[in-house]
Amino acid sequence: MITSGIVLTSCGDDDGGGSSLPPIGGYNSADEVGADNLLAYFPLDGNGEEIISGTMPNNSSSVSYIDDAIKGQGANFNEGFLSYPSISALSNTLNSFTISTWAKVTNNGQSGSVFFTLTRPNEWAGNINFLAETGWAQPTSDSITVKGQIVSNNELAWQDTRNAIKVSPEDAEAGQVAFPNKVGGQWMHAVLTWDGATRMFKVYVNGQKISNPAWEERGTPESPAFLFTTPTYPVIGAFGTTANGTATDAWDKGLMGQLDEMRVWNKALNGADINALYELELAGR
Template sequence: MSKPGDWAGNINFMAETGWYDAAKDTLVVKGYVKIKNADGGENNQDVRNSPKPSAEDLANGHVGNANRNAGKLTHYVLTWDATNAMFKVYANGQKISNPAWESRNGGNALPLNFFTPTRPIIGTFLSVVSGTAETWQRSMTGEIDEVRVYKKALSQADIGFLYELEKAGR
């Protein structure tokens, strides 16, 4: 969902392909939200998988997940639970986000409040659409089959059931 005058929108779900060879090795999948504070300021929150955490990161609760789904049809889900500000990423029914980055705002409630006007943009950034992209901002070269938005944060069980239904063609 776009945010006027900004490269990143209110809700962003992206692949960070500059870290690893995404086609052969590892795909970093990131969720990023821009929340409008009551004073009009911006509260940025993000979450992603952590492909190769260091020993120090592992000691601090990070969990590695290489997400080796590049080049394959993959069921990705991003969840934001406003009641406790939990932000998670799933692939094929399994949580892949790094737990060290999932709890936002100290675990306190943090509802999504969007900057307006906003519109959905799929497969690229608003800056690419408007012709003001930086060199690292490129459009997606893959394919998207379906996009769904729910009014609640789905549980891991719900996400697993949805994945199994999709896999079964239903």
């Protein structure tokens, strides 16, 4: 008699006592990416706490929390914002930085969609601004322009970077590159990097660099430093003038959209780490 048996294989226990998932880009979780340089982390899990410093918003408007976000809960903004007191890690000049967030926005034809700003006193544009230009595109288009802007109090002055939805044949011959970024109404992983040593200012979406290379090198070798105007405080979802009630322009509104998993580092993450961060957070890790 031949007795047939069942061969069992084990994939590890579900309670965390078994084998772990394989690393992505050399990391087991998003928390490991740039860990030594992480300044601020806003998980947006049911509240607006910045968990490294334990800072809660001191002012907010029209923000609720949703369950169907990228990792845990996320924040839904109905022309809303979260405004914070000064956070010491974000109060000094960042000669290099990375800002990462998940965002879901659409072109609204009325106002920009601000993800994050570090304010300047009595000015709408902060020292650092990260946003989507949803008010300056065709309202029916699913292409989203993602933009970074820095405003320095030295000769570096105003500098920005963004993707070009399209470029002319002449611009293409000159090295400009279009990236339509058709993510309107979808979750996108948006990242802004500034490298003070190379003066390169870049935008990434869903692990890919999308900024037009013609607009990435900023400043001059004679004036490479980026200097804050202080005091400064972080705002999620609006410019400082909206958050402090002094906005006078119709386009200066709170965010209409959703955000999740916002982080700030004091270094420019490289492309490999940004792609790993995207894949890890997309996998809920």
